[in-house]
Amino acid sequence: MRLYLLALNPTDSVTEGFLPAAARLGLDITVLTDQPDAHRAAYLEYPDIEVLDCDVRDFRAVVTRISTHLRPDAVFTNSDHLQTQAALTAQYFGLPGKDWRATLRCKDKGEMRRHLAAAGVDTVWSAEVTESADLTGPVVHDAPYPCVIKPREGVASEDVVLVDTASDLVARGKDILARRPGATLVVEEYLPGELYTLETLGDGTVRHVLGGFHTQLSPPPYFIEERLTFVPAHPEQVVEQVLAQLDALDVGFGACHTEFVVHESRARIIEVNYRAIGDQCDLLLAQLLDLPLFEHILRTHLGEALPTDLEFRRNGAARLEYPCAERAGTLVDAPIATELTVDGVHLTYRSLRGIGERHELYRTNRDYLGVLRATGTDQEVVDRVVAGFLATQRWEIQP
Template sequence: MRLYLTALNPTDAVVEGLLPAASALGLSATVLTDRPAEWPADVPVAPCAVRDPAAVVAATAPTRPVALLSNSDHLQEATAIAARQLGLPGKDPDAARLCKDKAAARRAIAAAGLDLVRTVTIDPGAVPEVPAGMFPAVVKPRAGVASEDAYLVVDPAELVARVTEIRGRRPEVALIVEEYLAGELRTFETLGDGNALASLGGWRTGLGPPPTFTEESLSWSPPAERESTRLRACLDALGVGFGACHTEYVVSEGRVRLIEVNYRLIGDRMDLILAELFDVPLFEHVIRLHLGEPLSALDLPATVDRYAQVEYVCADRPGRLVTAPGRVEAVDGDVRLACHPLREVGRVADHTGTNRDYLAVLHAVGSDEGTVRQSLAAFRRDLQWTIVA
């Protein structure tokens, strides 16, 4: 029985998560990618124009696959269309498109009467025309990912400057400008089988200084019941309900304000950390949903009696990384600690103000929040990174 995964560049979620999970379930797995040369030699890959549903169908149909899925933001719609054409369980292509198109997602949420966020779309080459009353605002790609090319702007002049800067790198990209939603950034993680939706809790996110939105830390903090109910309503309005989904939101003056919905697992190794926190085979669960198993068949705990803290080590300047601690694992009492490198020593990189600046991710999991925080702080003090311009 063969499972296919569509992907672009190699990610930990695929290499360390989904591929071992497929093997544990007794499945052969092949990664379809348009960048086969970038993947490790021991990963079974096949070249494919993965943004084209017809190409994905053509690559998979001869082997009669048992499942087809993706963990890439960019490939959810194409993969969902291909899965439907192959008669396999999968996400609703319209829902995948809505989640990727941030302007369309805003319209769907507003049409459902759940939230109205003032939003203006700027097509490639168009002059930004935004009402003065919308500032401060956020400008970002209409179909963007994470914090890449997302900036806080305080007035029309700053908006024009940021649009010009983004277009200098990506002239073809459509942008949106939306009102800035103040409040503490949080996440909501879910799994669904198309009929039922299970909450996996969520994280409280610490951001770096504006104007960028780099996530620097995450603390385990499941949403309150009223927040969860409102978030589920938002996901319903978008048609989200199958497989994994990662939702970002703030609570402002008691109201849930949606930031964006990423129709895949949480990224930057948080999915692997979530699996450790829950002590469940999370990636196997994702695959089993795509095999057509119901949510009720999965062993998901109702609550978690542990706490986790995650910190990203971020480059603060451009240059070459000359020293770094490498991969480290440790135990402090009942706290499990780990450091996982995200940039190899010797690599030269620009400073971007996004998750491309990450040098490493540190995390700690234990029974008590105070102990976890203290252990992680002590663990980090013993680790050093050096960048030379």
């Protein structure tokens, strides 16, 4: 059976998660990407993987590339940017996949807000800005401050900023539009509350809730995710509210990573990423739950039903930490990759930036210097061991 996997840049989710899972399932793998050299370099351990050049942002190019190659049995992507293209391609070939309308609603943050409001499940003040003149025009005249400005189809908290005044909105908006010519921005009311995630897995009929994370963000006005602590089970009322919003969006096939806030017992969606959680959280989740997560996700795209009673470990504790650069410059000293067990807590540290690399300060997860994954059975012990490990490490950036 042949799996076509659509990708932009190589990611840990694909390289360490989905490709090994596809190999274990005995699938023939063809990667379609607009960055073939980067993928070939990343897959040296998988010489049988076929990598083909393709304009994967255009579903018509994807359809043509597949129809002139080998017959597909599944079309899949874990990229935020390519969910609609994969869904349309799967539909074209009559294969299982997500509803392209649902993938579009999730990717387009303005459309998501309109759809949730029309469905009567949540109404958030929201407006779209396409040019600098809109920042002082009637479209934002009644904007409730503080509010958030962000790219309509952005990812990873990039260019997501909290603004307190109309002048701040103009300044931030012009800055983002200058860096993103042709982009559309969403301005929406700020939703207070603690930030959490809900991780779900479905086959279109059955849906399983795998738990979630409590997210600690950087200080405002930015929204960089600095720490995630595993939550085995959110309160039932919270889960019901989030699932009702996902149902309104028709989300229920494959993996979904939903970010939401809880304020005064009310759960409100921030964004829906219709794919598996990233930044190595999915790798941790599979390990922590003792669950073949990546295989299950791929099986749904092969048309297989999920078990009605999905068995996975429910008593684990975990935390992820992302040491971040605090200034632009060249990384001259940093810890090496490490894997060890301390007081029953398994630690895995991986570098995300090489010694000698120079970077600007992005105010996004591109500022991550590394990622520390920690799993155990007692959250207090996990937290203590993580704090102890980080206290002994050093990251040095020179201008």
